[in-house]
Amino acid sequence: MHRPSPTRGPWRRRAAAGLRRRWPECALGFGVVLVILGPVLGPGYLLRYDLVFVPDPPFGAMVWGSDGALPRAVPSELLAVGLSRLIGADVAQKVLLAGALLLAAVGAARLTPVGHPAARIAAGLCYVWNPWVYGRLHLGQWAIIAGYAALPWAYAWVVGVIRAQPAGVGRRAAIAGGLPVVLGGPALVLAAVLTCAPALVLARRWRALAAGGATLVGLTLPWQLAFLDRGGAVDLDERGIAAFAARADTPLGVLGSVLTLGGVWNRHAAPVGRDQWPVALFALALATSAVAAFLLSRRWPPALRWGLAIGALLGIVIAVAAAWPPGERMLVGLVEHVPVAGIVRDGTRMLAPLALLQAVGLGLLVQSLVTSAGRAATAILVLAPVLVLPGMAWGLTGQLDTVRYPPEWASVRAVVNDDPAGGSLVSLPWSSFRAYRWAGNVPVLDPAPRAFRRPVVGDQDVLVGRERIRGESRAAERVAAALAGPGDPGPALRRLDVRYVLIQTDQPGAGGLEGRFIDADLVRRDGALTLLRLTGDGPTPAQGGIGTVPVMGYSVLTATLLIALLRPTKRLRRMLLSGHLVGRDRQ
């Protein structure tokens, strides 16, 4: 006979109880989503820099990491495309962005060992409302923000392990919340290691450390296999180290900028006002107060405090290294010899552990002030992250906006995706970024690789100021060489298995391109898109399936997720994730 468990009530009762206990976090999470993303929550696409969603995206070569480029979009693109197929791409885009901000705010507030709602709100607000998140939002790096949002949850798991807390809903929530760290790619996985590993080492939780490592290996296997499948070697342009190095966005220099969670390489991604002394000094005072409160508090055992501090310090070192000539030379040497060392390029991403430390520290500071100081002082401190960075509100003060794709994108996409013949598509003009008048001329990655099922070959170089940073795709290099030759590049492209050429005629450099393809068939000329089909001999096999490598990688990822999340596999889950072998660790 089935007997209801006394510990498990109806889900509504449990949800209400959770909400009653966690209402400050929930209110904060929804509040920041509304305040930051309010102007873009309506219909349409948010297109800027790295943020590219297209209508009805296919599970194309880019999703599986088999398009020849570095698999930067693995596995985040699979989630984006899968969700887009369920609820529509423009809605999926907002759901993912809002979900990341919500997860970050709730996670940091939930992690902070304080009781007062104001203190939890201060911690959550500090973690989500800072120059780091501003910069990544500005650059449209939703997956990086999702990985960042998972860090407080991952650290909550570490807290549970070190404090030997009993398994329960809280532990399961921490595991579930920590798993999205893999969306942030190798850089945020490294940030997660920096965040969690030192505390586990200091507490000598070796089995938990191994379990966490195994989980990360399982989750990142699609990326690792796709990386190995393309040869493993990466010829990373060493000029990228200096181009993406931290820069001073305050009068406090690089170190001061980094300590206040700024220093992003792109001057336009730095919040307005940070170059003013009063703002910079206020931000520095806030940051140092939070760090001091964190280090002086006794609410966590030393391993948790010093572990996160060590992780934050290592992150700072990585972030500033490229801005210091000897450090830059060291990183260049590292990148030359270690293929995956490129993940420390754009090193300010490694400031995520520092952001978490400061958020927890601010929560602890507010908790200590709640009883000793007045309400006004407490309120000012809670809202300090907003006061020092008002430009983050309302879509980064109007910079975020939604647009709609012109109708020609749908018609061209249908023609190309309905063609059963294989062969890739070359996107022209030869530039990795586009600037569409209908999208406000904001630089945005070429949407073509996400719009078509077949591999899309386009320029992989990026321009940082006047510096051209070479991309890493060998296929792109071969196509670029074919395009650089005199005369009709069609035959040379056919030999490289190119079937279609897409020319975006509203882009700089598009003039005269169509005329070069003398023997190509004009398939469609619609609005600002011209689609050509190359004729002549060339290997054009039928479009292949997903491939063995992605299937293997995602099978392991799925198995890791199931082990981590499903109750029937409790034993395996313990082995892999939850660190319940703590007892043995302690022996």
Add this chain to the structure above:
Amino acid sequence: MKASFNPLLTVIIAAAVGAVLGILAVSVGTSQLANTTPAKVDQPIIVYGER
């Protein structure tokens, strides 16, 4: 009398308060931001960014 708690109402009120605070923050920062231009590229110069 025992106080009752309505989670949904609390979330709605808190979200509204959050929105008001955000708008307030924008207005506070307006003086600082008024003389700046948003970081959109006026001409289609397609650079990823500038240091």
